[in-house]
Amino acid sequence: MSTEPPETPEDAEPGSADGTPAEGAQVSEAEAELAAQRLERERIERRKAERQAPVEAGGKLSGTAADLLAAVRAVESGRKPAATVFEEERPAPRRPAPEPVRRTPAVAPAVPAAGAVEGVRGVLAQGGAPEGLAVQAAAVWGEGAAEVLRSDPWQLLRIAGVRPEQADAFARALLDTGADPGDGRRGRSVAVWLLEQAATAGHTVLEPAALADALGRQGVAEPEEAVQDAIAEGDVLVFQDALGEAGEDGERPVRVLVGLERYAMAEESLADGLARLMNSATERNGAGEEWERAAASAEGSAGELIRAVAGHGLVLHTGGEASSVEPAALLDAAHALGLRAWAAAHGPLGRARLAALVEGPGVATVGGLLSGAEGPGRDADGAWDVDLLVVLDAPQLDVEAAALLTESLPDGARLVLSGDPGVLWSVGPGRVFADLLAARVCPQVASRRPDPGPLGELVSGIGVGELNQVAAPGKEVVIVPVRDAGEAVHRTVQLVVDSVPRAIGVPAEDTQVITPGHGGAVGTRVLNAALKERLNPGPGRFGGFDPGDRVAYSPAPGRTLPGRVVRADGEGLHLECAGEDVVVPRERVESALRHGWALTAHQAVGCRWPAVVVVLPGDAVPALSRPWVYTAFGRAGRHLSVVHGVEQALPRAVAEVTAKPRTTRLPVLLAPQVPAGTGV
Template identity: 50%
Template sequence: MSQTQDPAGGPVPEPRSEADGGAAADGAPGQAAEGSEQAGEQAAAAAGSEAGAPGQAARFTSAPDPARKAAQLAALAEAVRAVEQRDGSDGPSARSRATGPASTTGGEPQRPAAEPQQATAPAAPVLELPADALRATVQLLTHGGAPAAAADGLAKAALTALGEDAPALLQQDPWALLGLPGVRPEQADGFAQALLGPAGGPGDPRRGRALAGWLLEQAALRGHSALTVDELRAGLAKFSLPDADEAVQAAVEDGRILPYQEEETGPGARPVAEDEEPPMRLLFALERIAQAEEEAAEGLARLLATFTGDPEGADREDGAQGGIDWERAAEQAGSASAAALVRAVAAAPLVLHTGDAAALGESAALLRAARGLGLRVRAASWTDYGRQALGEPESVTLAELLGTVDRTEDGFLALDLLIVQDAPLLDLEQAATLLEALADGTRLVLSGDPGQLWSAGPGRLFADLLAAKACPVVASRTPDLGPIGELVSGIGVGELTAVEAPEKEVVILTARESGEAVHRAVQLLTDSIPRALGIPAEQTVLLTPGHGGPGGTRALNAAAKARLNPGPGRFAGFDPGDRVVYSPVPGINHPGRVAGGDQAGLRLRLDDGSELVLAPDRVDRLRHGWALTVHQALGRRWPAAVVVLPEEAAAGLTRQWVYTAFGRAERHLSVVHAAGPALAQAVAERPAAPRTTRLRGLLAEQAQQG
């Protein structure tokens, strides 16, 4: 990396004494924290307040009885068998699904559709809630300790989630409050104690059941699709339950969580002899996530099973006979990597294509080849930036693909080949929706960089497919040129090395603490980079691990706004001209600017050219956008990026995060570094925050059955 200097070539000025401090740290930094914090804050806002829940932290101190552990583990296995027998299955096999009871909400779990990026989004409809039920719920919550300012919003969330009987249901089971957005266990405990008195103790079965479900919800925010029995037990043990295993068993019997048994796989699995039974692990999952993971596995298996290749005697578009000439298309692809990709797609229905920005040319070559062969083909990108970067008329965003592309009479996408860019960003629910839309025999290429951060939602589809070796993999051999590409490539293999940057493509600045890092980052954004490199502030992004803390997005955005667009925040804290990012759901982020506001809401002009009126009840989904977390930046690149590494982020850094953050820059990368030795340690020693998933086991099970 280059020497510490300002991009303009001179010394870096010392920070002003009034450097912005920012909000207090409200979430651990790093990959998992930034995704879960964003989701948690949006959920809390939906409930009416970030504090938003009643009661004081209850201080339970009961200790579990060690003598009962072996018996409880056996009881858990018995619970798995009981659920299977109740649903008519023959009991667990080497990899058996223990199908749980029907959802208590009725019907199948609904996957929210991706919001179109190039259409004005309507304001969220106002849900009509019964006045009597709302008043009764507010009274109950206030009696349970909810702050008056938060009770109304929390009551609306309770009625939305639980229905008109919410007051009676909460009176019957106070810990049901834990299922509402933004509520934490200590708040639910305080609410239960206020309603039940001494009877609301730590060993109440209702408490254990609610905590088991809450822990799986929190795990999903961190990307896990399931938890092992040991992980779930360890999480429950932190809440002073008399017996964690008993709570898990109760949650299974109640249907709140579903148990699964599968063979242990992966690098940590114990090797076994040929005549030895493979080691098994017991997993627990929420129904909607388990169903999405199974649907994704089934969709992949269906594409593999229904592929028959191209008919030998099919007419080609050029009038020649003899089928589709894939080999000729490969020879004309333009590079060895593109030719390998064309040949792989010719032979297989599912292909993984790995590579960074330079690999876009190979996807574009495949798209042109398929078009020339007369196939119906589309390339779907995560963002409008990705669509434009591919530069092909058949390229659309993923939202456009699912919303506007032609369908067959059976409702499938009218495609012979689909290329999905940024495939590592697909979570399980999105993947299941996409695969459900593909007809039998459709070819699918999942393309992306395996080194970047995974999806904001649960699962690691792309990584699990790579590990399962379920289909051909074509690795791009096209090098990422320039100092930034050299630096990022080294990080990808665990090496943080110095690179030659004669045109100041890479600049590293050190800071003593987070306040200084904020000052230097904003100085780079507003002065040094525009002056020295000619890249305006509008084309530069500030990136940091999390929203909270003295070096998070809140502190950076406040400092950037003060320099670039000062104002009183007339519209819910925003002013015309503010750079913003709109996140309708976690993982979907639309950058833009505030154009104005009135009683109807905030008028936004998004970077993709569309306009949006954001109703007042949706403003909680809007943030200032000079500074983003790296998860918010996924699927995009900027001419210049300033990556801020605050001291409080040190423990949460991973190689995956650093690789992704540094790779957001096209022409210039500045790193404001206050994390000490943690940066080098993360690159060398911490590849990624682990995720517990079931997809690899499901794919192996289906391969055996096939």
């Protein structure tokens, strides 16, 4: 790695968080996704009825856990629970549901009646809340939305983007007696809101003590009582997960957790679906000797992957960018055996890279597969017509998307989850790939194919906690030191516009800037404004955008499609994203579209560019971690410039700051020897 003067290389996060469906005459992709999601959730809820036997354990619990179990028993017996429970931390604003499942034409979500919208608009105005929330409120509660908010103003927290202090102000304006912080309605709503925030931070459930602490920080005077009320009302579920073996007295230790039904049931559905696939795998999809011949003709670990898939319904495959040739070889072998095989990547750029390695068809994106826009048809039972599904970029699967994928596979199908365990985890709740790797319930094939060159050497070192100096004779890696935010912006623009094209031969349109966040003096907003001024100046006539602008489009939370604005008309903004034409309705432009010369590392996951400029200003230190650096640096194909202003914080983050833990239930649910607790 070279450190040189900053003039030239020779010398030197999302989209829409509200998830509101587009309105209009046609059903948008987001609307179709949400409609299909509802259908799938109904099916999962029906499955829940089969899982109601509680674990008989916990007799030796004390303190909060014992109080919690007493609350559970009270709910089971029809009484309101007694008196103590919990709370959690507040991670970040909530993102709505992931993508759905059905290939059959989705029914558009019911458009709220005009009367319902007008009625709730009046209540919102009376409480001083933005009238723009009326459509969302009417969609959530229907005709009774106005009455719901009058009787319980804190229900406003159920609308995405609303925070407790805003709901408090709304309640003070509506309630004659004022808004008492000790009001039970407030405590229940804040408990649910905190669990939603926890899901945004990746948790599917929380420890009771964590939820109690967070409720206290939100000014809830009796957090335990608030949680009990939320349990009694059915807003919060309690889980008792058995851990380890029973002791001499026959009691098995349990872990008590709380969560929202939506995420808890998705995690249980995922565990059920994975167990079904593992238990139903047969050799009907190609005789054993045919699989063996295919494996023998493949190279290295590709042959190991083919052999593992031959005999198992679930296989995990790990490796870096270069290892994608192995899933491609598996697909080609499956097609040669006459199997119906498909693969899905996180985004269109990943799909294009994989398609270039596969001889035949059968490559989609995860979002397109789940929405029905891409992929195989479905059989009479609603399952996909596939014998094998390979999912790349598996660390990006949250529990809901993973559950929907597994639920859509027929008995006897094989599922391969492939990805790099070093990259950032999913934007949504869960750590599916990491949990499966840790659970060791199925074969795991680790690629022995290293990423090549100085960039591959650098990124491989980061993956094991080492920020190494690498020899870069072709200026593959260049460090550009900066002193402050202003210099960081200046050098970044200089690199993209002049230095990288001139010295490396990569044009500006093939160079991607990656920075830790959207805000701040060197966030995506500032960098995109500076790059637009140099590369595509214009008045931003169409919602802040002009033809030729690079953009990041989020059709659904957690998915980012890099693209370019082509034109605008009455339909909205027309984009070109990885060779496909995409229309963003004008009412979705503000929430679903950002300029895209600069992205966050989470937005860049699953993508790769010839040249990448990673910007690390001095205020970026709190955001740095080994997965973040690994992900950002690993997006570069030929050249990486690092605009470096964090000094020793960078090697320290690589060596010491690992991924933040997430509280999930999947490992326990998958453990074959320990029956898992059920929700209450």
